[in-house]
Amino acid sequence: MSQWTSSDLPSFAGRTVIVTGANSGLGLVTASELARVGAKTILAVRNTAKGDEAAASMTGDVEVRKLDLQDLASVRAFADGVDHVDVLVNNAGIMAVPYALTVDGFESQIGTNHLGHFALTNLLLPKITDRVVTVSSQMHMLGYVSLKDLNWKSRPYSAWLAYGQSKLANLLFTSELQRRLDAAGSPLKALAAHPGYSATNLQGHTGNRFGSRIWDAGNRLLATPAEFGARQTLYAVAQDLPGDTFVGPKFSMWGTTGNHWRSPLARDAGKATGLWELSDQLTDTKFPL
Secondary structure (H helix, E strand, O other): OOOOOHHHOOOOOOOEEEEEOOOOHHHHHHHHHHHHOOOEEEEEEOOHHHHHHHHHOOOOOEEEEEOOOOOHHHHHHHHHOOOOEEEEEEOOOOOOOOOOEOOOOOEHHHHHHHHHHHHHHHHHHHHEEEEEEEEOOHHHHHOOOOOOOOOOOOOOOOHHHHHHHHHHHHHHHHHHHHHHHHHOOOOOEEEEEOOOOEOOHHHHHOOOHHHHHHHHHHHHHOOEOHHHHHHHHHHHHHOOOOOOOEEEEOOOOOOOEEEOOOOHHHHOHHHHHHHHHHHHHHHOOOOOO
16 A cells, blocks of 8 residues: 555545634644645634744735634634634644643643543534544553543542553543434544654653653654655545544554554443533533534
């Protein structure tokens, strides 16, 4: 099978795409490529100055809007300002950071990577025409979603285990969203993707100086370019795939792009439903269809 690349993207003329965290890394490449092929591309970013810099590097119809996934009021304000969108790309994320709380009191990794996107998706869902693509990670294998202690109030905090929980939550969210879409008779699709191991600035924001040095070395020696990582997301955005497909490189870090395996915990339908119900309560955003 030949390798699919962003050069194989079809025209997105007349379509609107939202990419969260689009001012750098995978999000920047994803947004740039979609704008290149004609999409009206909305860069949903926390820092609009950096968003403006990113937009200036792109060709096509690009708009910058403020979105802070660590603040549900910001998520609601952003969603209220959107009239129509064809594809939502839940790309933004933080990785293995020191313990911190969001504005709403959530542990920052589950709050940013899952709960913020959960709320955004539910608020935008009546306005979406095609699909929701959520960026997960092969690090979901480290994860265990604790419905009793999602925000690490009782457990000793581990930055990496918290990251793994948030990435596992991304996959459980995708599966449960697709189940609910199917039950509602909706033609919308929910898909997930993971980049493999791509060199981005995400690894440099762990808050651990020693760990950041290790990641810097890994980026130089092992990582693929951000263009390769974003390719997985773009494939999920553009290809005709079944709902709940998890896209990634064939050999986890490298290889042709296609359907990727997920851990047994990521296939737990009961946990997916429980996580959805808990996330609904925490964010006060219900499935709207």
